[in-house]
Amino acid sequence: MIFGRSERGKPPVEPVTLKILVAGGFGVGKTTLVGAVSEIRPLRTEELLTEAGRPVDDTSGVEGKRTTTVAMDFGRITLREDLVLYLFGTPGQERFWFMWDELSEGALGAVVLADTRRLEDCFAAVDYFERRSIPFLVGVNCFEGADRYPAEAIRQALDLDDGVPLLLCDARDRESVKEILIGVVQHAMAYQADRRQTVTT
Amino acid sequence: MSAEGQGRSHWFDDEAGPVVRPYAMTRGRTTSAAQHRLDLIAVVVAESQADDPEADSTLSPEHVDIVDLCRDAPQSVAELSAELDLPIGVVRVLIGDLVDGEFVHVNRPVPPAELVDESILRDVINGLRAL
Numbered sequence A: 001m002i003f004g005r006s007e008r009g010k011p012p013v014e015p016v017t018l019k020i021l022v023a024g025g026f027g028v029g030k031t032t033l034v035g036a037v038s039e040i041r042p043l044r045t046e047e048l049l050t051e052a053g054r055p056v057d058d059t060s061g062v063e064g065k066r067t068t069t070v071a072m073d074f075g076r077i078t079l080r081e082d083l084v085l086y087l088f089g090t091p092g093q094e095r096f097w098f099m100w101d102e103l104s105e106g107a108l109g110a111v112v113l114a115d116t117r118r119l120e121d122c123f124a125a126v127d128y129f130e131r132r133s134i135p136f137l138v139g140v141n142c143f144e145g146a147d148r149y150p151a152e153a154i155r156q157a158l159d160l161d162d163g164v165p166l167l168l169c170d171a172r173d174r175e176s177v178k179e180i181l182i183g184v185v186q187h188a189m190a191y192q193a194d195r196r197q198t199v200t201t
Numbered sequence B: 001m002s003a004e005g006q007g008r009s010h011w012f013d014d015e016a017g018p019v020v021r022p023y024a025m026t027r028g029r030t031t032s033a034a035q036h037r038l039d040l041i042a043v044v045v046a047e048s049q050a051d052d053p054e055a056d057s058t059l060s061p062e063h064v065d066i067v068d069l070c071r072d073a074p075q076s077v078a079e080l081s082a083e084l085d086l087p088i089g090v091v092r093v094l095i096g097d098l099v100d101g102e103f104v105h106v107n108r109p110v111p112p113a114e115l116v117d118e119s120i121l122r123d124v125i126n127g128l129r130a131l
């Protein structure tokens, strides 16, 4: 291990990595959305948990504990050789919030997917990102057979702040998902500019 | 706040995978002193002049797999977990061992959301448009 440490070969490109979260209730289209833009097949990663639903994070007596795994969707978009965007789709239920806590740390922003037939399924996610001041956008996934509501009605039902963008989308459609992601980044930019303003004045 | 408080013991459902035990390859360890909670998008980079990990008897085949993957290209923690089909907690421990052995180093994604350079965000937007 002492040999030649100073004369390494051509260093590999070490990309800047960013992440966007995709949240929402079961069946709302998270896996579909990630798959529509990811350059890798929609992989699911797993987290080791204790039975109580917390991540295993102490070394004592772990062997005796029963654990389970929780799947999350995971996608990658290489924007440039040195710039990679990752998407993480997580189950929306409150009992998975420990995962969101980890995922949201350092996240650029989030997409909350909503289905107008079950709007209440995304209340928890909206609440979560509001409380933690994570910039998010609401994407209303337009399923066939679901009634169309005007955006304003949905905003009211979700009690969204005026600043939170709301877009209609089709999670199966790559162009539509691109628009959603661009919307998140634009919103995050505006959000940060706002914050800087507040800090400096 | 607890809309669905049915049965604590049945909290796992379709969204949760099979029940497993911690892997023997970490010898029961689930954290590594050196790597406290490595971010999922932290990038693991192989040290180009490191020893052959296969020659190191303290390393498992999974350690060697990680080094091999990272030699092809730097990999995020999440990608390694997905690629090797191992839980993130396990991958974190293995990466910690490899850092200790100087087989790899880790680039943490330092910028929390508020600090990301605006020019990077513009690059992201342009990159997405160009997809």
Ligand SMILES: Nc1nc2c(ncn2[C@@H]2O[C@H](COP(=O)(O)OP(=O)(O)O)[C@@H](O)[C@H]2O)c(=O)[nH]1
Residues within 6 Å of the ligand: A024, A025, A026, A027, A028, A029, A030, A031, A032, A033, A141, A142, A143, A144, A169, A170, A171, A172
């Ligand atoms: N019509 C329509 N169906 C969708 C859309 N998005 C997802 N689906 C379907 O809805 C089902 C659930 O989607 P999935 O991505 O698995 O939801 P998840 O549980 O949030 O990951 C799948 O059968 C999808 O094909 C959409 O925008 N429109």
Ligand SMILES: [Mg+2]
Residues within 6 Å of the ligand: A027, A030, A031, A032, A073
């Ligand atoms: Mg899914």
